[in-house]
Amino acid sequence: MTKRFNVAVIGCGIGRSHIKEGYRTHPDLFEVRALCDLDPARLAAVADEFGIKRRTASFTEVLAMDDVDIVDICTPPATHKGMILDALASGRHVICEKPLVGSLKEIDEIIDAETRARGRLMPIFQYRYGDGAMQAKRIIAAGIAGKAYVGTAETLWKRTADYYDNPWRGRWKSELGGVLMTHAIHMHDLVTFLLGPVDRVFARTATRVNAIEVEDCVSLSLAMASGAFVSATATLGSQDEISRLRLAFENVTFESAHEAYSPGDGPWTILPANEAVAAEIAACLADWTPVGRRFEGQMAAFHAALVAGAPPPVTTADARRSLELVTAVYHSADTKADVLLPIGAGHEKYASWLPDA
Template sequence: MTRNPVLRAAVIGTGGIAGAHAAALADLPDRVELAAVADIDSSRAAAFAERFAIPAVYTDAESLFANEALDLVHICTPPRSHAPLAITAMRAGVPALVEKPTALSLAEMDELAAVQATTGVPVLTVFQHRFGAAAVRLRALAESGKLGRPLVATCETLWYRDDSYFEAPWRGRWENEGGGPTMGHGIHQFDLLLSILGPWAEVTAMADRLARPTDTEDVSTALVRFDSGCLATVVNSVISPRETSRLRFDFEHATAEVEHLYGYTAADWRFTPAPGQEHLAQLWTAEAGPDRKGGHALQIEAILDALAAGEPPGVSLAEARRTLELAAATYASAFRGRPVAAGELGPEDPFTRSMDGGAVPWNPIKERSA
């Protein structure tokens, strides 16, 4: 049996989420080596390298790519730098796995797509909730038609971030994060929603800044119609003291639902057949896989499997754009006060160029703590 070579990976950015990437890579020593790290803060980069036994340290991406032969780079920096760094990686010939959101606007996503088409190097997005065993199982059952048509769904990201969370100068600003919880928090949940239900057709939404010292919204709500006819509600909040993440899918023949916070196992899911469809419960149980927490490790393993097999890894730029388009349409609907259809936001639309569309109805916060 021929053994696949150990791949070489690097991490750019050493903030909190970078630790999840490095820990996942460290658990796969026979498959991937974390060879280098880059951060503009040299002392922070050095401390991160020591923590994860990383041999090479750089203070900029250009030096990293000039000196390291890499198979994959993990971009874990604040959102504003995601697209520029992904472009740098593609031009260096290195596939990039980018933390959400991939870009701050649909226009940036289209720029990434253009560079990807030219270089042939993929950009992938961290949407790790797609890769949990229960989600993979539900997606397969939905696609098989055994559950019948999807009819109703709910998707709630009800989290809590106090005022001090937004003291970081890049948080809560359109130009740095692209948006509030719709872009930075709930996007994981409604990406999983889309991965199960398929293409969305229309969204009607509201968004507001009710409590936090931000320029962006701190809550949004949306009603989404899918191509299948399914209707879904999507709520994204950072002002909810009892934190939870909930998704529920009502098909003709069964309900599947999950409640968790920042990651789920199969045990967090509940499956309820409709009367007369009790045999589906056995099917759900029979096809259960290992009960591992859905997180970065599962997506990274899936990426390594795809790279080793010469197959396209997920989550592709096209799939990530569909998710980001729902975020853009949520803002456009909320601020324009009308429904927005999928595909309606063309290249010249203000909500394609930026998530706020130049139409935020509240005043920006003028002064902040550093």
Template sequence: MTKAQHRPRVGIVGTGGIAHAHAEALKLAGAELVVAVDIDPRRATEFAEKVGVAQTAPTLAAAAETELDLVAVCTPPSSHAPLALEAMALGMDVVLEKPPALSLRQLRELQEAELATGRRVSCIFQHRFGTGARKLADLQESGVLGSPLTGFCNTLWFRDQAYFDVPWRGQWDVEGGGPTMGHGIHQFDLLLHLWGPWQEVTAFAGKLARRTETEDVSTAIVRFESGALTTVINSVISPRETSQLRFDYEHATVELEHLYGYDDSNWRFTPAPGQEHLAAAWTDGPASTPSGHSAQYARIIEAVSTGTVPPVTLADAWPTMELAAATYASAITGETVRRGDITEGNPFFDRADGRLEPWKLEKSPA
């Protein structure tokens, strides 16, 4: 750290599986891990011993007494927004795991709390920060690839019935949705990060193979303001697991296939006929930085230590959350939904299923 910087003091709230990824990334980024917060003292102690945190606390209020700069919220989704509101009121910045909120209303409330408290919220969308994504963004901005045209964005994962039998999973009021909200959101966040504002979406969703309140698969057609068209599949019933993105531009096709994170080896660049010189532009550049929590936390901790705005802001996350809400709205109502349609008074502004109980009358899969 330089003289203008200080080493941020960080607490981790919730000590389940994803908290370990946050702890490792925070340590690599140079943060000081001060306290682990969990309502289960035994679990908090076991986590603290494993990752090297000196203190534990049962509540955020108790953790705040250790003079934290930042808390990373790693709890089930329904508590993300309430804990972030509490942390900001206690004077701390916040990092939120996905999804940052269960609804656009909650996201708006978080934005209002930022303004009221002067604190900041960062949302974990770590695929934005790998070298490949940054390189593609730079090439796209330079104009050498031409206009975006078409492609696809597939999250094809597999979760068995036992996964959904965990009490808080697959429930609208706890997870905010199924694979559209909780799994595919990372992939289509990267899609939106690269291709800019989406314009409208037509979607279908269903409960095809799992006993769960929510969908287990959704499929959408998305039109962007640029005119580009893509399909987006979000599935947790696909035996061969993969995450795929394809970007077709006028002068090249760029493809990414990985599972839960990528490095440069997961990308493929194919110039259009007559554009073979572009291959060199793709291979040039800095050494590979894989996507992942570490890549994003390096930027977050740098920003917190210097008093600048950390990525990804709530405003940055809004288009992604809005597309998730619109996908549900289109699938449930059977109508095409345009960006900006889901506002105050729209049932999907408050809850992803619009409280319309989709698929309630369908026979549950065996």
């Protein structure tokens, strides 16, 4: 019989999407037992929409519930660390939205706590989930694509003053960063998911679109450990919204779907160098089973990992890699110099990348 996990969702903003896409699409795998939010109206609206009876404004009350297996944290970024540590200490499995925490020092503390915890921690990187991204991953992992040459990653979205009419958005201490952290972080995760680790970063950041503290325009030049080069651009001032990844390999060129919030969806454009490569790709994908898109796919993969006793499909090591890139970008933008990875405890931005740190 399939194991069914009981979930408490903390935060009804993006948490609503977790419920709609990730849990209600898998009623045999998950049941949302409790909902927690500080806004009574929003809590009631989401709870009523999905028929969730147990409602609270207290995270402590959630951790006292003896029938909750998974705590899913969907609150503003600056609140994540304490909630993650408390949920792990309570023995629960934990899911947490990006960015997981606000510095490499904090992610290393989380990783250390995770080694002693009974539960497993899965960061959210839902853009990996979709047949397009996962088919590209399989082709690359099989060695068919060959040597990676170059890539481009674009996060061209639009956010206006209305979006920032909010007590925590657009502020360093609560949002922890701008377009780099809360928007383009997804595409940059896709870059490393498919191309491997970054070796060196040069970056420029600016605030040009909205009257906010954090950046809303970014341009990056990445030298990958494989030797490939990637150019990445992000803005919140585009008049239409697009997320696009294009990767040129020795034997294959991939281009993602262009949907702003689900570029991992299939089909991707896959251009083989010749008929022989096309035949290899066809054979590689002959037994393909759809993986599910966005939260649907990631939550299903988490369930499978929990049942098998395997590591989560997205790990704290993945989250650290993402935050290491963020740290390097902010340091490069400040110093106007290349930044070499990895970044350890001796680095001046290890404890924080915030401007006043």
